[in-house]
Amino acid sequence: MIASRLVVDRDFVVADLDRRVFGTFVEHMGRCVYTGIYEPTHPNADARGFRKDVMELTRELGPTIVRYPGGNFLSGYNWEDGVGPRDKRPRRLDLAWYSTETNQFGTNEFIEWCRELDIEPMYGVNLGTRGPDHARHFIEYCNHPSGTALSDLRREHGYEKPHDIKFWCLGNEMDGPWQICRKTADEYGRAALETAKLMRMVDPTIQLAACGSSTHDMATYGMWEDRVLEHCFEQVDFISLHTYFENRRDSTAEFFGNIEVMDLFIKEIVAVADSVAARKHSSKRIMLSFDEWNVWYKARSINDLRKPGWPEAPRLIEEVYNHEDALVVGGALITMMNNADRVKTACLAQLVNVIGPIMTEPGGKAWRQTIFYPFSQASRFGHGRVLKPIVESASYEAETFPEIPYLYSAVVDDRASGTTTVFALNRHLTDEMELDIELRGLGKERTLDQAIELHHSNMKAVNTVDAPMTVAPAVNSAVSVDGERIRARLKPGSWNVIVTTAR
Secondary structure, three states: OOEEEEEEEOOEEEOOOOOOHHHOOOOOOOOOOOOEEEEOOOOOOOOOEEEEHHHHHHHHOOOEEEEEOOOOHHHHHHHHHHHOOHHOOOOOOEEEEEEEEOOOOOOHHHHHHHHHOOEEEEEOOOOOOHHHHHHHHHHHHHHOOOOOOHHHHHHHHOOOOOOOOOEEEEOOOOOOOOOOOOOOOOHHHHHHHHHHHHHHHOOOOOOEEEEEOOOOOHHHHHHHHHHHHHHHHHOOOOOEEEEEOOEEEEEEHHHHHHHHHHHHHHHHHHHHOOOOHHOOOOOOOOOEEEEEEEEEOOOOOOOOOOOOOOOOOOOOOOOOHHHHHHHHHHHOOOHHHHHOOOOOEEEEEOOOOOOOOOOOOOOOOOEEEEOOOHHHHHHOOOOOOOOOOOOOOOEEEOOOOEEOOOEEEEEEEEOOOOEEEEEEEEEEOOOOEEEEEEEEEOOOOEEEEEEEEEEEOOOOEEEOOOOOOOOOOOOOOOEEEEEOOOEEOOOEEEEEEEEEOOO
16 A cells, blocks of 8 residues: 545645647547448438437537648648539548548538537648638638638538638648648748638637647657747747557556656747747747647557558548556546646547547447546536646656656645545555545535546456446445545545535
8 A cells, every 4th residue: 555645725825727628639640530420321320310329429528629621631631622522522532541432521511520529620721732712712612601702612511600710720740741731830930820710810819729749759849849939929829739659568557757848848848839929028928739649559569550542431540448558548638637837738649440439430430438537527527727736646767757746646626616636646555555635715615426446466467348337436335434534445546536515
């Protein structure tokens, strides 16, 4: 047994938690769209071709915003291909994923899907093969009420009211050698500036995110953000961050270090963005959009990334997630909550099949992967303001990161309801943790609403179509509340959610 302590105070607040940090990502890649969210021939599909079983699981997962249509796919995409009568839409070669894109699902179908689920859409514009002209036409089609060729074209397509899309990404990973029409930082910064200007002329109410570094270990990391923001600082609201966690050493203890690296990544990009603001003598603060993140390391071979023959909706990077992956995803969510002052939106990549929390079989069942649970619980209970956590915990050394505390935690307090939620990881792999929590100034009389744990004795345990509940949440009965104090026993290698309410 190890002992840890967690203290928060109502007056020490990181920031209000932006609900858009619980976003996901839908890309025209593999089976994310086709046989994922859209499968007209499925026995469970609605009249529009949307899989109702996937919609039900998406509601349970609880994403608040979804990024679309890519991803690498975006840099070769013509938005016009995916609107209008389906029988007139062109079939195209997708150079990003060596697939054939049928364009049977596009802009308007995605909007309908989002509206059905009460999810905010996040759209991207192609700054690879196209540029500012494409972007201004696209936003006019989507957001202008009527009276122009493109807004009236949308109305002809059956959408009288504008889509009113507020969040737009200016391209995708434009620093990456793999990207269609990769750009230098100066080339991209100029393109982002001019694109942003034109888009804001059409709709001044939008928010815009510029591309940051594709990964933390890019050769141009830091310099890229500095140069890009030097150009487009005044016109953008966000800089994007992307990361994928890998277990390169096949060690759970080392794998956990990715969480600390993510926190460092955030703080470094904040420092770069604020240095640009300082040079410009500006009080404006660029916020962070962590709009692509997840665990991804098993399905990375060339056979996982590309299939020969330009197939339609091939099985690409269908990562099978295990229990330790779920713990790292939980840790990433804690990291973003604890950086709520600057991380204002984030997207788990992707939603279905392609490194997704939801899996499907064509014509068959849908089920939850292990990573589904920490995300759904964080979205469900992550309402209010994030309190600054003071943690007392033993730690261990790792090659991934020099000091990794066994206890990793975030606390979110909802003033409106009086509910306070503790999210906690026990990263000790053999010992239970005796956790003492003090909620100062949050109400001396509290009730325990829920105590949930995600634990499995086998870190490699997975959920499958035939055994979908191998790794699943359970009640933690070893939690008690006494006034402002909570005492809990956390199993080794576990994700935990403790919800209390002031009476």
